Amino acid sequence: MYKLYAIIISKGKLKIYDLIANYGNFMLSRINKIGIRDFPAVFPGRTVPLYAIITGCGHQHRTSTDYNNYGLKRGNAEFTIWQYTLGGWGILEIEGKSYKLTPGKAMLLHIPQNHRYYLPKESEFWDFIYISTHGREIMRLWHELEKVSGPIVELDETSNSLKTFTEIFEKAATGKLNSQFKASAMAYQMQMSLMDDLLPSATGKGKVPEFMKNVISFCQENIERNINVDDMAEISGYSRYHFSRLFSEYQGISPAAFLSELRMKQAIRLLQHEALTVKEIALKCGFQDASYFCKTFRRSFGVSPDEFRKSGTPN
Numbered sequence: 001m002y003k004l005y006a007i008i009i010s011k012g013k014l015k016i017y018d019l020i021a022n023y024g025n026f027m028l029s030r031i032n033k034i035g036i037r038d039f040p041a042v043f044p045g046r047t048v049p050l051y052a053i054i055t056g057c058g059h060q061h062r063t064s065t066d067y068n069n070y071g072l073k074r075g076n077a078e079f080t081i082w083q084y085t086l087g088g089w090g091i092l093e094i095e096g097k098s099y100k101l102t103p104g105k106a107m108l109l110h111i112p113q114n115h116r117y118y119l120p121k122e123s124e125f126w127d128f129i130y131i132s133t134h135g136r137e138i139m140r141l142w143h144e145l146e147k148v149s150g151p152i153v154e155l156d157e158t159s160n161s162l163k164t165f166t167e168i169f170e171k172a173a174t175g176k177l178n179s180q181f182k183a184s185a186m187a188y189q190m191q192m193s194l195m196d197d198l199l200p201s202a203t204g205k206g207k208v209p210e211f212m213k214n215v216i217s218f219c220q221e222n223i224e225r226n227i228n229v230d231d232m233a234e235i236s237g238y239s240r241y242h243f244s245r246l247f248s249e250y251q252g253i254s255p256a257a258f259l260s261e262l263r264m265k266q267a268i269r270l271l272q273h274e275a276l277t278v279k280e281i282a283l284k285c286g287f288q289d290a291s292y293f294c295k296t297f298r299r300s301f302g303v304s305p306d307e308f309r310k311s312g313t314p315n
Contacts, residue, residue, distance in 0.1 A: 030166060030170065031059055031129060031166060031169055031170075034059070034169065034170065034173045035059070036059050036060060036061050037058060037059060037173065038056065038057075038058035038059075038060070039056060039057050039058055039169070039172035039173065039177070049302055050135060050180055050181075050184045050301070050302040050303075051135045051136045051137035051138065051184075051301075051302055052133060052134075052135040052137050052138040052184050052187040052188050052191065052301075052302075053133065053134060053135050053138075053180060053183045053184045053187050054131065054132070054133050054168065054177070054183040054184075054186055054187045054190075055079055055132045055133060055134055056130075056131070056132045057129075057130065057131040057132070057165070057168055057169055057172055058129070058130055058169075059086075059127075059128075059129045059169070060126075060127070060128060060129075060130070061125060061126075061127045062090075062119050062125060062126045062127075062128075063119075063124065063125045064119065065118070065119055065120070065121050067090075067118060067119040067126070068116070068118040068119075069116065069117050069118065070115075070116050071109065071110075071111055071112060071113040071114060071115040071116065072112055072113070072114055074111050074112065075111070075112070076112055077111070077134070078110065078111065078112070078134055078139050079110065079111050079132050079133065079134035080108075080109070080110050080111075080132060080133045080134065080138060080139070080142045081107065081108075081109040081110065081111065081130065081132055082106060082107070082108060082130060082131050082132075082161075082165075082190075082194070083101075083106060083107045083109075083117075083128050083129070083130040084105075084106040084128060084129050084130070084155065084162070084165070085101045085102060085103050085104065085105050085106070085126065085127070085128050086103060086127045086128055086129060087103055087125070087126075087127040088103075088123055088124065088125040088126045088127050089101055089102045089103075089123050089126060090117060090118060090119050090120070090123060090126040090128070091117065091118055091119075091120050091123075092107055092109075092115065092116070092117040092151065092152065093115065093116045093117070094109075094113075094114070094115040094116075094151050095114075095151075099151070099152050101117070101126070101128075101152070104154055104155065104156065105152055105153070105154055105155075106152070106153050106154075106155055107151060107152060108142075108145065108146055108149060108150075108151055108152075108153060108194075109151060110139070110142060110143070110146070115151070129165060129169070131165055131168065131190060133187040133190065133191070135184075135187065138187055138188075138191055141191050141195070142191070144252070145191075145194060145195055145198065145199070148198065148199055148252065149198045149199075153197075153198055155197060159193075159197045160193040160194075160196050160197050161190065161193040161194045161196075161197050163193070164186075164189050164190050164193040165190065167186075167189075168186050168189075168190060171186070181301075181303055181307070181308050184301060184302065184303075185268055185301065185308070188300075188301070192261065192265070195252065199251065199252035209250070211235075211236045211237060211238070212236075212246075212247070212250050212251075214235055214236070215232050215235050215236050215243075215247070215255075218231075218232065218235045219232065219258070219259060219262055220262065223262055223263060223266050223284075223285065223286055224283065224284050224285070224286055225286060226286050226287075226288055227259070227286065228256075228259070229243075229244065229255045229256055229259070232247070232255050232259075233255075243255070259286075260296065260300075263285040263286055263287070263296075264285075264296070264297065264300050264301075266284065266285045267281055267285045267293070267297060267305065268308075270284060270285070271305055271308055271309045272309075278290055278293070278294065278305045278306060281293070281305065282294075293305070
């Protein structure tokens with residue numbers, strides 16, 4: 001475990017703060033090395049509609065009570081806010097309740113929304129990381145996530161979303177998040193990481209049963225095959241109807257949607273890192289028809305596989 005400290009002069013006194021307390025790890029220490037910075041995402045010349053995109057991310061250290069945000073005073077344009085506390089604390093007021101944001105806790109908010117978050121006079125500082133996204137598909141998924149998780153969640157150092165945020169933050173800092181296609185792919189990745197972290201435990205079903213683990217492993221190991229929901233149900237040992245109902249309860253999405261997301265993740269990885277033709281990638285993602293693969297990819301990300309590869313592949 002890595003510890004991360006800051007020396008701060010506050011009210012004439014020198015103090016040493018453990019910025020990320022017991023929640024810190026190597027990933028978050030990398031963020032601190034980059035520094036306290038904001039990265040607004042501005043991509044001129046957008047030529048295709050995108051349904052998910054990052055609008056900004058950053059690492060901030062607030063020490064003034066001037067830090068005071070009202071959700072209904074930030075315009076009518078829809079976007080999401082994920083803000084994770086590293087050190088110190090702040091307050092969120094929403095739906096008649098007040099929450100103390102201590103290290104390890106994250107806010108899940110959207111704009112426009114009736115909320116307020118701020119640094120109270122009792123807190124000497126609030127150190128946090130954040131990411132904002134927008135787009136029709138992101139907002140749809142975000143509202144579903146908020147319904148299940150609520151406005152406050154706890155994320156430990158092993159969470160997928162912290163790993164994904166660190167990747168996004170480093171790409172932004174090094175100039176690699178330099179096109180709308182990359183920002184769109186990373187917005188989806190952040191959203192999926194949050195859903196992966198929060199939805200299974202938030203369903204109230206407790207520990208994921210063994211049959212679910214078997215089905216997910218089967219899908220991951222056989223993604224190149226043209227597997228379907230019937231195959232998944234057979235592995236589970238349940239009828240298709242009963243399996244589909246149980247799978248949706250535990251995963252928060254249907255088996256068919258899960259397969260589609262898994263194939264699209266595989267497609268992005270191959271487009272980014274492998275010198276394969278689109279037809280070859282389609283086959284490796286379980287699509288027998290390359291044209292159908294291209295239609296599915298465009299429907300998911302707003303661009304064709306070729307357009308994504310040319311403009312959206314990280315360096």
